[in-house]
Amino acid sequence: MHVIELERVSKTYNNGLRALKPTTLSISAGSFTVILGPSGAGKSTLLRIINGLESTTSGEVTVLAQKLTPQNISRLRAKAAMVFQQFNLVGRLNVMTNILIGRLHYNPWWMSLLYLFKQQDKTIAHWALARVNLTTKAWERADCLSGGQQQRVGIARALAQQPKIILADEPVASLDPVTSEEILTLLHKICREDGIAVVASLHQVDLAMNFADRIIGLNSGKVVFDGSPKELGSDRLRKIYLREDGSIDENIQLGMVN
Numbered sequence: 001m002h003v004i005e006l007e008r009v010s011k012t013y014n015n016g017l018r019a020l021k022p023t024t025l026s027i028s029a030g031s032f033t034v035i036l037g038p039s040g041a042g043k044s045t046l047l048r049i050i051n052g053l054e055s056t057t058s059g060e061v062t063v064l065a066q067k068l069t070p071q072n073i074s075r076l077r078a079k080a081a082m083v084f085q086q087f088n089l090v091g092r093l094n095v096m097t098n099i100l101i102g103r104l105h106y107n108p109w110w111m112s113l114l115y116l117f118k119q120q121d122k123t124i125a126h127w128a129l130a131r132v133n134l135t136t137k138a139w140e141r142a143d144c145l146s147g148g149q150q151q152r153v154g155i156a157r158a159l160a161q162q163p164k165i166i167l168a169d170e171p172v173a174s175l176d177p178v179t180s181e182e183i184l185t186l187l188h189k190i191c192r193e194d195g196i197a198v199v200a201s202l203h204q205v206d207l208a209m210n211f212a213d214r215i216i217g218l219n220s221g222k223v224v225f226d227g228s229p230k231e232l233g234s235d236r237l238r239k240i241y242l243r244e245d246g247s248i249d250e251n252i253q254l255g256m257v258n
Contacts, residue, residue, distance in 0.1 A: 002026040002062075003165055003197045004050055004080075009059030011045050011221075019045040021221045022059065029164070030195040032188055034208040036225075037218035038241050043201035046218070047167045050199070051080050064164055078105040081158035083187075085170035087150040091143030095134065095153050098142050099125040102160030121160075128159040132186060148179035155186060166190070168200035172207070180204065184211050205237065 004027035011020040020042045027033055035043045048054040049061060052073040061068040063076045081102070089098045103121040117125075129135055132152040137145060142153060151171060158166050168187060172180035184200075188211050191198040202208050208215055209229045217225030217232075217240035225236050241248050 001029045003029045003064055004199070005062040006050070007060045007062070009049060009061060010057045011042075011049060011054060012057045019221050020049070023223055025216065025223070025226075027165075027197055027199060029197050030191065031197050031213050032191045032211060033197070033199045033214045033216060034212035035199065035201040035216045035218060036203075036205065036208055036240055037201075038243070039203075040220075041218040042221040043218055044169050045221075047082075047169050047199065047201060050165075051082055051167055052077050053082075074105065078161050079163050080165040080167060081161045081163040083151070083154050083158050083166060083168040083171050085173045087147075087154045087174075089142040089150055089153055089157075091141065093142060094139050095142055095145070096122075096125055096129070096138045098153055099128055099156045099160050102128070102157040105161070124162070125156075125160050128156040131159055131190070132156045146179075147175050148182060151175065151179075151183050152186065155183075155190070159190070163196060165197045165199070168198065170201055170203070173203065180207065187211075208232075 006023055006025045008022040008024055009020065010022045012018045023046070035046065037043050045054060049056055050063065052068055063080055066072060066076060068076060100117050100121055103117060103124065106121070107117065129138055132155050134149060134152050134156065137149065142150060145153065166187065171187070172183050175183060184207055187198050187200065190196055209232070212229055215225065215227065215229055215232055216223060217236070219240055219242065224239050225232065238248060
């Protein structure tokens with residue numbers, strides 16, 4: 001079953017930047033997909049289009065068998081949770097309240113304004129906090145946590161939405177290598193145990209090779225690779241990271257894959 005379908009979706013910004021060329025993709029339920037590509041390749045734009053945070057210039061987006069429209073965007077967005085590079089937590093609020101923010105969609109607007117939550121919401125939030133192993137941090141301010149802990153809170157907030165899809169935009173870009181491995185291990189476990197489709201954009205080729213079921217390579221807004229990690233050899237990796245001037249990002253180790 002496909003939980004995400006893009007049919008010739010493109011995005012051109014008002015300044016003329018063509019961030020995403022006509023793209024057709026399908027994402028299966030319970031899969032772990034990694035999007036690789038250099039900065040400016042269109043990775044974030046692709047994720048934001050799926051979540052409805054960016055409009056399309058052309059094409060059609062289908063999420064959970066429903067075409068994404070202005071009328072249903074809020075409801076579908078609740079089922080396609082985002083995990084962000086900079087965590088997007090409210091630092092002055094405690095961890096539990098930050099997780100409960102993931103339940104705002106399910107409450108009347110006046111309750112949301114007052115940060116009022118039902119007992120069911122609190123039960124779900126406690127469950128989500130346990131899933132990311134931060135129960136002891138429930139009542140600490142979010143800005144007092146380490147980067148890795150803050151990203152775990154971000155994942156718990158996503159889980160509190162009870163999503164079918166998690167879209168993770170550079171979720172480990174601000175973290176050290178050890179913590180990055182821990183965060184992706186957690187996301188991979190959630191994907192496997194909960195059957196949630198995870199689509200994560202990454203810069204780290206080694207992490208993509210270790211965790212992905214499928215890798216989609218973007219370059220200049222165009223899909224230049226779509227396959228399993230085993231299919232991603234040095235030549236195909238070079239195609240993903242090749243600049244217009246013919247050079248390769250010096251941070252990409254082409255020899256790490258065969």
